[in-house]
Amino acid sequence: MLAHMVSIPKKQGTLAKVPAITLGFWIIKILATTLGETGGDFLSMSLGLGYLPSTAIFGLIFLVAIFFQIRAEGFHPFIYWLTIIATTTLGTTLADFTTRSIGIGYLGGSTILLLLVLASLALWRKCTGSIAVDQVTNAKSEWFYWVTIMFSQTLGTAAGDWTSDTLNYGYLGSIGIFGGLLLIIALLYWKTAASHVFLFWAAFILTRPLGAVVGDFLDKPLDHGGLNLSRLTASLIIAALMILSGYCFPQKAAARTH
Numbered sequence: 001m002l003a004h005m006v007s008i009p010k011k012q013g014t015l016a017k018v019p020a021i022t023l024g025f026w027i028i029k030i031l032a033t034t035l036g037e038t039g040g041d042f043l044s045m046s047l048g049l050g051y052l053p054s055t056a057i058f059g060l061i062f063l064v065a066i067f068f069q070i071r072a073e074g075f076h077p078f079i080y081w082l083t084i085i086a087t088t089t090l091g092t093t094l095a096d097f098t099t100r101s102i103g104i105g106y107l108g109g110s111t112i113l114l115l116l117v118l119a120s121l122a123l124w125r126k127c128t129g130s131i132a133v134d135q136v137t138n139a140k141s142e143w144f145y146w147v148t149i150m151f152s153q154t155l156g157t158a159a160g161d162w163t164s165d166t167l168n169y170g171y172l173g174s175i176g177i178f179g180g181l182l183l184i185i186a187l188l189y190w191k192t193a194a195s196h197v198f199l200f201w202a203a204f205i206l207t208r209p210l211g212a213v214v215g216d217f218l219d220k221p222l223d224h225g226g227l228n229l230s231r232l233t234a235s236l237i238i239a240a241l242m243i244l245s246g247y248c249f250p251q252k253a254a255a256r257t258h
Helices: 023-046 052-071 077-101 105-128 139-166 168-192 196-219 231-248
Strands: 016-017 253-255
Touching: 016 077, 023 052, 023 077, 023 139, 023 196, 023 231, 052 077, 052 139, 077 105, 077 139, 077 196, 077 231, 077 253, 105 139, 139 168, 139 196, 168 196
Parallel strands: none
Antiparallel strands: 016 253
16 A cells, blocks of 8 residues: 555656645545644653653654655655644644743734744745645745645644634534634635635645644543543544545645646
């Protein structure tokens, strides 16, 4: 299966280094963000390493993953999704450290991170002329792509905690909020002439808090509204579902449209 996932696409000159946006992409993306929440909490909370040491560990994993992702000549699903998982786990512990340990709060953290995401997208567009994922074909665009994703993954954890804890919507309520927003984006995609690039990034950002609250719902205690699964068990189940989804929905590189 791993050989299937890392197969090298042909005609790299016409393909991006990121996957085509399909239903399979979104399924695996949501699973990856959920895994990031349970995996990050497993290291920082269940193993008791704390937020800052866990952030350092996941940061190192991210640097190794991004090294191979940037160095790769084309799109490789295994390397790409490993890098995505690295950003989600790092984003989880980094968000928890800044909002809880430093004490800027969920709303403050979400606001700062949203501004960083928007600033990254604006600078990316100014420097390259496009933030469309099918244009991620060189190192410069790819660095912007991954910096934006890193900010968005961290934002998602803070935003999910804000709605579920600060606003007291709980995990199921927050799942409904973010799931409903994603449904609206899907309808805008199919029924309107709204920019597909804008809708992609809006959906990409919203899948992270959705995954965060799903992860919390799986592993938080029953008296907190969760299912009380162990974080390790939840992480292993989600990882298995990711592998199965990668097999059922083979990932291909996004083709350049212009």
